[in-house]
Amino acid sequence: MTQTASPLPERGPTGRRTAKxxxxxxxxxxxxxxxxxxxxxxxxxxxxxxxxxxxxxxxxxxxxxxxxxxxxxxxxxxxxxxxxxxxxxxxxxxxxxxxHMPTDEEADQLLGVRAVLETHSARLAAGCASEAHVARLWELQNAGLEALAADDGEALVTANADLHSFLTELTGNAVLAELIGLVDRRVRWYYTPIARPRGHDAWAEHAELIEAVAAHDVEKAEKIMAHHTERTRQAFHERPEAARE
CATH class of the missing domain: 1.10.10.10 (Winged helix-like DNA-binding domain superfamily/Winged helix DNA-binding domain)
Structure with a gap:
């Protein structure tokens, strides 16, 4: 499939844009x-x-x-x-x-499920992460900090998804990875309008999480992830009016 160079559609009148x-x-x-x-x-x-x-x-x-x-x-x-x-x-x-216009109730339901899965993922990761895993987490963290410094919202969303995805991957739990994968796209959808305002706090929380994983502190990793996902849920509700519109 070859994309053309034509612009995106204009907004409508409503303004919404055998082998045998x-x-x-x-x-x-x-x-x-x-x-x-x-x-x-x-x-x-x-x-x-x-x-x-x-x-x-x-x-x-x-x-x-x-x-x-x-x-x-x-x-x-x-x-x-x-x-x-x-x-x-x-x-x-x-x-x-x-x-579709996402509602706050839909966000609460999705981000609530995501919090349960991600918190369990952080606990498992802290119990089994190797030095190579931790080194990779810091690489992903740095990619996020670079996107933050460049004020690149799309890159921030991608970096955030990559870090969370790798954290789940290193647990080796295929069922957990499959379940988180089912909600990943929609989480990115909700995260996009808050990636910038959430940026500095989110990546500071990521750093604390990686430190807990590196120390194999399962209780602390679980606690940090629970706080991290809850702050993301709150940030969606507190997003700027322009993002709501």
Whole structure:
């Protein structure tokens, strides 16, 4: 799929923007199939929503999105239907598709589940982290501090997700990683409008967490993560008015 250089859609009037036989027993070099176009389009649109290029409440016009992505309208229509099923898009009769407007109640539910998973992850990580793991955590921490110094909101969100993801990965708990992965995209969506105002405190808390993990202090790591995730939940509720709009 090739993206065109055309601009994003204008906002609408509302302002919201066989192998058989003997061959089966032989080793063969498999040809890797590219992802189906509908999956590529779905991923592209989901990412545009998560990073808020497509803003909450924005009207989504199939023809404009198809032109922007350089595809036909059919995979866009299929992607929008899937996004609607997963809660990213609202399909309104006689009006069309709109980016879902997240509510504070939805944020509380998601961030509450995330807090339980992430707190358990921090405890497990502190109990099993190696020196190499800790060194990698500090590398990710530095990437976040660089994004903070550059006042790069998108890079801050990515760095935050990378650090939390690696913390879970190093536990070796595949079930935990799968569960956290299920909420990761939506957590990034909620985190985007508060990444800057939350920045200095969030990365100071990350540093304290890494120190606890390095010291194998499971109780302290668990406590720090519980505080960290709760402050993120509070920050979403206290986000600036411009971010709410």
């Amino acid at each position: 036989g003997s061959l089966a027993a032989k080793s063969a070099q498999r040809v890797e199939r590219p992802a189906p176009l509908r999956q590529v389009v779905y991923d592209a649109l989901a990412e545009l929503i998560i990073n808020r290029t497509l803003e909450p409440g924005q009207h989504l016009v199939e023809a404009d999105l198809a032109e922007y992505l350089g595809v036909s309208r059919q995979p866009v229509r299929e992607a929008l239907q899937r996004l609607q099923t997963e809660g990213w898009v609202d399909l309104r009769p006689a009006q069309g598709a709109f980016v």
